[in-house]
Amino acid sequence: MPAEIRRRRDQLVLAVQRVDDGVAVFAAASARLRRLVPFDAAVWLTTDPGTGLPTAPTLADNLELDGEREQCSAMWRRELLVADVNLYRDLARAEVPAAALRATVADPAQSARYREFLDPQGFSDELRAVLRVGDSPWGAINLFRRRGQTPFTQAETELVAGLSAPLGEALRVRARPADPPGGLAPAGRPGLLLFDRDGALVSANAEARAWLAELPADQDLPSDLEVGVPMWLLGTVFGALAVARGRDDGTARSRVRTRRGSWLVCHASCLRDAGGALTGIAVVIEPAKATEIAPIIVQAYDLTDREQQITRLIARGAGTAEIAGELYLSAHTVRDHVKAVFAKVGVSSRGELVARLFADHYEPAHLQDAVRVSGN
Secondary structure: OOOHHHHHHHHHHHEEEEEEOOHHHHHHHHHHHHHHOOOOOOEEEEOOHHHOEEEEEEEEEEEOOOOOOHHHHHHHOOOOOOOOOOOOOHHHHHOOOOEEEEHHHOOOOHHHHHHHHHHHOEEEEEEEEEEOOOOOOEEEEEEEEEEEOOOOOOHHHHHHHHOOHHHHHHHHHHHOOOOOOOOOOOOOEEEEEOOOOOOEEEEEEEHHHHHHHHHOOOOOOOOOOOOEOOOOHHHHHHHHHHHHOOOOOOOEEEEOOOOOOOEEEEEEEEOOOOOEEEEEEEEEEOOOOOOHHHHHHHHHOOHHHHHHHHHHHHOOOOOOHHHHHOOOHHHHHHHHHHHHHHHHHHHOHHHHHHHHHHHHOOHHHHOOOOOOOOOO
């Protein structure tokens, strides 16, 4: 009944507001969503709001795959390199951020994803959604139904689409570290991972192994090097292939928080031989610079463009009159903006604001880049 559906939906939204991290958001949402929109298996992904590429954490709910590494590699290859329906990047920009496969195409076999993954795994339909706040994608979900089950209905698709914003908001809020980072990992130098064209890890230096060990527990895939490869990292790997082949004009980059609370950035780029043939993909993992962290932290606190401008001026030590003059605003308007920033960030003074946004998050990375010299 509609009243019962609304009650269960409200319970789901309330439940994800009460948990501590992204994995708990996914676990709480998946258990309750199954009662609203029955499904047999699901995958929940966190995405970088700047690039839309996957990042940590991920959650697979009742999804058991034969040859998991190969399946995940093939999944990201299709997602980023093959034309198909209901791709994440398309749903992220769509008016309605959710869609079911069988409701989108008359014959599901038109979809490469159906032919190569869903049907061989025994699934007959898939409902996808991007979890976004405004234009920023903070996560994505895939719901699967096995053969013999009815396809996802329009009402179910609309219900999931209506959860996009509250679930995206839950992920966005949890991108704000509750405490200052506990310091950088012992290995401060960049790590290097090399993948072949099929997404298999073929080489990793000691620094890369150290950085991977710093990441929170996640859905890791085995490798021949006895190094667990996070499932989301394959999205960055194949993101580089998509850029190289002209299927994406963005950058293959994802940001991720370590268990200590500091930020890492993962860059992927394609390698070619002397003849120009693709030989593999290199991924560099390194501590994020302040400029890399700033956008995601600002989005995590949902600051508007004007509020970001004012916050940057406050960090420079500008007073109300100086801010008003530089931005051609009245002093009263500046004070209103400052109050709004304080409310969003949860502080009561300019000093606290700078400490929360700079000292707590940027300073460890800022100090990482410091150059020190000794006098004669």
